[in-house]
Amino acid sequence: AQSVTQPDIHITVSEGASLELRCNYSYGATPYLFWYVQSPGQGLQLLLKYFSGDTLVQGIKGFEAEFKRSQSSFNLRKPSVHWSDAAEYFCAVDNFNKFYFGSGTKLNVKP
Amino acid sequence: DTGVSQNPRHKITKRGQNVTFRCDPISEHNRLYWYRQTLGQGPEFLTYFQNEAQLEKSRLLSDRFSAERPKGSFSTLEIQRTEQGDSAMYLCASSPGTGSLEQYFGPGTRLTVT
Numbered sequence: 187a188q189s190v191t192q193p194d195i196h197i198t199v200s201e202g203a204s205l206e207l208r209c210n211y212s213y214g215a216t217p218y219l220f221w222y223v224q225s226p227g228q229g230l231q232l233l234l235k236y237f238s239g240d241t242l243v244q245g246i247k248g249f250e251a252e253f254k255r256s257q258s259s260f261n262l263r264k265p266s267v268h269w270s271d272a273a274e275y276f277c278a279v280d281n282f283n284k285f286y287f288g289s290g291t292k293l294n295v296k297p
Numbered sequence: 298d299t300g301v302s303q304n305p306r307h308k309i310t311k312r313g314q315n316v317t318f319r320c321d322p323i324s325e326h327n328r329l330y331w332y333r334q335t336l337g338q339g340p341e342f343l344t345y346f347q348n349e350a351q352l353e354k355s356r357l358l359s360d361r362f363s364a365e366r367p368k369g370s371f372s373t374l375e376i377q378r379t380e381q382g383d384s385a386m387y388l389c390a391s392s393p394g395t396g397s398l399e400q401y402f403g404p405g406t407r408l409t410v411t
Contacts (some may be wrong), residue, residue, distance in 0.1 A: 195337075227404050230340070232401070235399060276340070280398050283398075
């Protein structure tokens with residue numbers, strides 16, 4: 187069965203520090219992978235996506251993610267976190283037009 | 298492009314009542330999806346439409362739930378005889394369809410069943 191695991195429920199980083207959010211997936215075929223961000227009272231906003239090709243993908247707001255097939259991972263990174271990045275982040279895999287989401291990682295940013 | 302809109306944003310209802318939510322997708326998006334999100338969890342797929350056809354329903358969608366997209370534009374999700382376990386955020390998303398897998402989400406409708 188398809189599944190997405192985000193092992194970190196909460197992460198706290200200092201403003202200006204680097205960030206890595208982990209995502210592991212279980213999927214039989216070549217996955218289509220996404221990262222979304224959800225701020226309180228806001229809808230899910232697409233940060234970036236991976237379909238094929240270059241395994242390092244760039245997204246909005248300075249985020250990037252790397253697809254590693256051997257590790258079944260699609261980790262999200264940002265070199266320098268801003269206070270406005272505090273939100274909840276969801277990894278998702280597309281399975282024939284349905285998204286399976288991880289349970290999310292809440293990011294807190296310390297000043 | 299005004300994005301995906303959902304109404305109402307909040308709904309409080311008593312157990313046993315019926316509720317209906319509306320979703321207006323991005324215009325010309327062929328696909329429309331409904332998800333449910335409970336506290337501390339990621340969204341869970343409920344159902345999706347290709348134009349007016351409902352193509353798939355999750356096992357999460359009990360007989361008390363029904364969704365429609367009568368003219369291939371807006372969609373409604375109705376819950377009959379609500380239960381406290383129905384309390385959740387109901388999210389709608391739309392997608393251009395063939396050739397594009399990206400889903401664009403609305404702000405959601407938060408349902409509280411008392």
